[in-house]
Amino acid sequence: MKAVCPKNKNHKEFIATAHVVQEWKVDAEGDWLKTVDNCVQVTHKPNRDDVWTCAVCGAEAEVE
Numbered sequence: 001m002k003a004v005c006p007k008n009k010n011h012k013e014f015i016a017t018a019h020v021v022q023e024w025k026v027d028a029e030g031d032w033l034k035t036v037d038n039c040v041q042v043t044h045k046p047n048r049d050d051v052w053t054c055a056v057c058g059a060e061a062e063v064e
Helices: none
Strands: 019-026 032-044
Touching: none
Parallel strands: none
Antiparallel strands: 019 032
């Protein structure tokens, strides 16, 4: 899999969605108080079905 910016093929950094598991400190009702660990586990890495956006120019990338 490879993402390509349609405006400039030299743009090599992209923004894509990932799903991660976090550890939180919570109150007695389970409401968030503080994030203890930002990324315990990645449950979904970016794939070709996700939208990838060029981090340089904002164009929607083509994912091959």
